[in-house]
Amino acid sequence: MSARIELQGVGKRYGAVTAVRDVHLTIAAGEFLTLLGPSGCGKTTLLRMIAGFETPTAGRILLGGDDITGVPPHRRPVNQVFQGYALFPHLSVRGNVAFGLRMRGVAPAELGRRVDEALALVALEALGERFPHELSGGQRQRVAVARAVVCQPKVLLLDEPFSALDAKLRQSMRADLQALQRRLGMTFVLVTHDQDEALALSDRIAVVNAGALEQVGPPREIYHRPATAFVADFVGHANLLPAERTGEKVGRVAVRLAGGLELEVPAERWPSGRRDTRAVVRPEQVVLRPWRGEERAAGRARVTAVEFRGDREHLQVALHDGSGLRLTAVHPGGEGDTADFTVGAEVTIEISADNLWFLPGTEARGPR
Amino acid sequence: MAAPRFPLLSPAAGPRLLAAGLRGWTALVLVFLYLPVLVLVVYSFNAARLGVGWEGFSGRWYAELLQQGPLQRAALNSLVVAGATTLLSVVLGTLGAWLLHRYRFPGRDLLESLVNLPMVMPEILLGISLLVLFALAGVGLGFTTVIIGHVTFSFPFVLVAVRARLQGLDPALEEAARDLGATPWGAFRHVILPALRPAILAGGLMAFLLSWDELIVTYFTASAASATLPLKVFGLAKVGLNPVLNALSALFLLVTLAGVAFSTYLRRAAR
Numbered sequence: 322m323s324a325r326i327e328l329q330g331v332g333k334r335y336g337a338v339t340a341v342r343d344v345h346l347t348i349a350a351g352e353f354l355t356l357l358g359p360s361g362c363g364k365t366t367l368l369r370m371i372a373g374f375e376t377p378t379a380g381r382i383l384l385g386g387d388d389i390t391g392v393p394p395h396r397r398p399v400n401q402v403f404q405g406y407a408l409f410p411h412l413s414v415r416g417n418v419a420f421g422l423r424m425r426g427v428a429p430a431e432l433g434r435r436v437d438e439a440l441a442l443v444a445l446e447a448l449g450e451r452f453p454h455e456l457s458g459g460q461r462q463r464v465a466v467a468r469a470v471v472c473q474p475k476v477l478l479l480d481e482p483f484s485a486l487d488a489k490l491r492q493s494m495r496a497d498l499q500a501l502q503r504r505l506g507m508t509f510v511l512v513t514h515d516q517d518e519a520l521a522l523s524d525r526i527a528v529v530n531a532g533a534l535e536q537v538g539p540p541r542e543i544y545h546r547p548a549t550a551f552v553a554d555f556v557g558h559a560n561l562l563p564a565e566r567t568g569e570k571v572g573r574v575a576v577r578l579a580g581g582l583e584l585e586v587p588a589e590r591w592p593s594g595r596r597d598t599r600a601v602v603r604p605e606q607v608v609l610r611p612w613r614g615e616e617r618a619a620g621r622a623r624v625t626a627v628e629f630r631g632d633r634e635h636l637q638v639a640l641h642d643g644s645g646l647r648l649t650a651v652h653p654g655g656e657g658d659t660a661d662f663t664v665g666a667e668v669t670i671e672i673s674a675d676n677l678w679f680l681p682g683t684e685a686r687g688p689r
Numbered sequence: 690m691a692a693p694r695f696p697l698l699s700p701a702a703g704p705r706l707l708a709a710g711l712r713g714w715t716a717l718v719l720v721f722l723y724l725p726v727l728v729l730v731v732y733s734f735n736a737a738r739l740g741v742g743w744e745g746f747s748g749r750w751y752a753e754l755l756q757q758g759p760l761q762r763a764a765l766n767s768l769v770v771a772g773a774t775t776l777l778s779v780v781l782g783t784l785g786a787w788l789l790h791r792y793r794f795p796g797r798d799l800l801e802s803l804v805n806l807p808m809v810m811p812e813i814l815l816g817i818s819l820l821v822l823f824a825l826a827g828v829g830l831g832f833t834t835v836i837i838g839h840v841t842f843s844f845p846f847v848l849v850a851v852r853a854r855l856q857g858l859d860p861a862l863e864e865a866a867r868d869l870g871a872t873p874w875g876a877f878r879h880v881i882l883p884a885l886r887p888a889i890l891a892g893g894l895m896a897f898l899l900s901w902d903e904l905i906v907t908y909f910t911a912s913a914a915s916a917t918l919p920l921k922v923f924g925l926a927k928v929g930l931n932p933v934l935n936a937l938s939a940l941f942l943l944v945t946l947a948g949v950a951f952s953t954y955l956r957r958a959a960r
Contacts, residue, residue: 374864394867395875401868407861411883420879421869472869 323350323508324385324398324475326371332379333366340366341532343379348476350385353502353509357519358529359555367529368478368512373397384475395424400469401478405485406461408453414440414464415449421472439471442501459490466501476508483518495521516556520544528552546678553601553680560602560648564679566591576600576679580640581619584674592681601678607650609636612667622648624666636662638670726942733935750936760937763921770832770907770917771900774839778896781840782847783889787877789848790855805849807842815842816909823910830912838910839900846899847892854888855881887955894952898945 326348333341341363348354356364369375371382373394381390389397400421409417418439422432440446443463453461462482469477482498483491499522502509513519519526520540528535528543528551536548547553550561567583568575574591576584578600592598612621625647626637633651640646648670652662662668736747754760789801807815819838828834862884866876882889904919911920918941925934 372864372868374867394864395870395872399868401865403861403865403868405859405861407859407865409862409865409880409883411886420866420871424866424870424875424879468869 323506325350325383326476326508326510327383328367328371328380329383330380331367331370331377331382333363333370333375334378339532341370341377344534346527346534346537348508348510350508351506353499353511353522353524355511355513355519355523355526356529357513357516357526357556360514362529363532364512364514364529365480366532368401368480368510371476371510372399372401372478398472398475399478400472400474400476401480402462402465402469402482404481406453406465408461408464408468410453412452413449414445414451414453414456417453417464418468418471421468425472435471439467442470442504443467443497458486459494462486462494463497466498470501470505470507474507476510479509479511481513482511483513483515491518498522520556526556528555530555545676547601547680549682550599550680553678558604558649560604560607561599561680562602562646562648563597564600565597566595578602578672579644579646580622580642580670582670582672583619584672584677586674586677586679590677591679599680601680602648602672604635604649604651606673606676607638607648608671608673609638609650609652609662609668610671611662612669615669617669620670622668622670624662624664624668627662627664634662638668640670729935730939730942733932733939735932735935738932750932751940753933754936754940757933760918760921760933763916763918766832766915767901767918770835770839770915771897773832773836774843774900775893775897777836777840778844778847779889779893781844782892782896783851783882783885785844786848786851786855787881790852805845808845808849810842812842812903812905816906819906820909830910830915832915834910834912835907835915835917838906839903842906843896843899846895847889850888850892850895851885854885858884887958890955891952894948894955898948901944901948902941 326346328344328346331341331344332339344367356367358364366375370377373389373392377390381388383389384397384399409420412420415436418436419432422435427435436449437446440449443466445460445463445467448456448460453464456464462485465482479498483494486494495518511519511522520543523540525537525539526543527537530551536543536552538546543552543556547556547559553559553561563579565577566574567577569588570585572588573585574588576586576591578584619642621641622638623641624636625639628635633653636650636652638648638650640648650670732741733750734746734748735743736749737744785804789797789804816838819834819841823830823834858881862880863876866880867873871879902919903917904923907917907920908923911917916924918937922934922937922941925931
């Protein structure tokens with residue numbers, strides 16, 4: 322029932338403005354893929370081209386092997402959950418869910434059965450006669466999902482489906498959506514700017530920036546092995562430290578980081594053939610210790626800001642080596658040992674070598 | 690501190706006096722607005738044929754109205770004209786609003802201002818220009834010309850009402866309908882049109898009432914056979930006041946009030 326989507330060199334231009342350029346992406350049948358990027362990056366335009374609301378100015382879109390590039394939206398076996406849901410205000414919940422089937426001329430008996438099934442799927446059997454304005458935000462989202470999946474689309478598109486919900490509800494709706502996708506085995510394409518959402522839900526994430534794909538891969542790969550500085554910084558927080566190769570041993574590479582830290586890292590993590598690049602140091606990889614008067618200069622820093630977040634605290638530290646580099650570190654928030662890390666405290670930093678990642682590409686990407 | 694010398698003027702007296710004054714003024718304005726209408730309705734039940742003296746309650750002028758063939762004919766004409774005007778205004782106004790809202794084309798802004806113009810154009814100007822136009826085109830005056838005249842100034846009211854509603858509508862609704870398998874026409878028919886219903890009804894009602902009591906444009910565009918009630922009443926009143934006219938006007942008022950009540954009901958239902 323679900324199908325594979327192939328974007329082959331898809332591009333979209335509005336006059337002189339290029340919204341999407343040369344996107345090649347294959348989304349497998351039954352996959353949960355997230356298009357992640359900042360607002361205005363072109364992810365929504367990509368989704369709208371798959372839905373049929375926009376026509377690409379370059380390239381082709383294939384669905385299950387058929388070219389659907391020029392097919393109007395009402396004839397595509399693709400349905401969408403809209404941002405803000407776009408429920409029809411004059412129709413009841415049942416009326417909304419039945420709409421797609423009515424447009425396709427499904428016989429009344431089958432229509433009733435399928436609407437019941439779809440409502441059961443999102444646990445809204447009891448609210449069929451309500452109207453959209455009588456529902457809570459979470460219930461509206463479930464109606465929007467039911468209205469789309471009842472048509473048994475080959476691909477379900479979701480445009481920021483959680484943006485209208487408060488933080489607490491968002492968590493539980495996320496879990497529901499993921500369970501639903503597993504159960505239906507349907508291809509899901511989600512658009513979001515929320516990296517937490519993308520990391521939590523997706524089989525694969527496609528990071529979009531300035532109309533092009535930066536990196537496509539499973540969440541863990543995106544987070545732990547970012548391909549570009551943009552990905553490293555957009556997905557989670559990253560300290561990008563200039564790094565230089567100083568030597569080589571069996572299976573390991575000796576590296577000097579800005580701030581004077583010397584490390585030996587696994588050779589497979591260093592981009593082969595490069596003398597220098599940047600290290601992606603996640604805040605949780607920065608280990609802070611109070612400075613006890615050691616002579617060693619490397620890794621000495623001073624705390625410049627502390628931000629308490631409840632379960633943890635984020636600290637800004639400035640390195641003492643004169644480079645003026647600042648790092649963000651995460652420290653588990655506790656009541657006892659906080660005194661060591663107040664603003665102005667002298668600390669030494671250590672970075673665990675084994676999990677450090679180095680950007681493989683050329684330094685900054687050239688202007689587009 | 691000494692006892693207040695003017696116990697009437699306590700600190701609360703100022704606001705209270707103001708409130709009383711405002712209430713009195715409001716009552717005065719309402720009396721000014723509605724007294725003539727009230728007098729008309731009361732006198733439609735006066736048994737006297739001439740003069741303003743009250744000679745007892747009577748329904749005879751209403752009974753006499755039933756004998757007046759030409760007046761009944763004019764009332765029927767008015768209903769036909771107002772009905773046709775409403776229908777045409779609703780269709781033209783709704784489609785026009787959709788076009789202006791949904792599509793971008795050269796001259797769109799100009800068209801939008803031109804469409805609104807007949808609402809504020811002096812009716813005498815509209816009437817004369819229509820008469821000249823019909824004469825030039827060789828169209829004989831009759832129902833068609835009256836209805837065209839009325840639609841000219843009525844349909845912008847529908848258009849404006851529908852346009853406002855469209856602007857408040859989530860643009861994703863149309864896309865959602867398309868996404869769920871509706872053709873462009875299907876999306877309009879099944880999603881946009883139902884969402885516009887309150888605006889269409891309100892605009893249509895406005896068109897009906899405007900046409901129902903229109904005199905000047907009708908005066909220039911009607912033939913004897915297509916004369917409407919206001920035109921007939923105007924003609925009769927010039928000859929001399931007649932208690933039958935009071936009864937007729939009272940009934941006329943009833944239709945208008947029914948329309949206003951219906952529109953109030955619609956606005957309540959829309960909320």
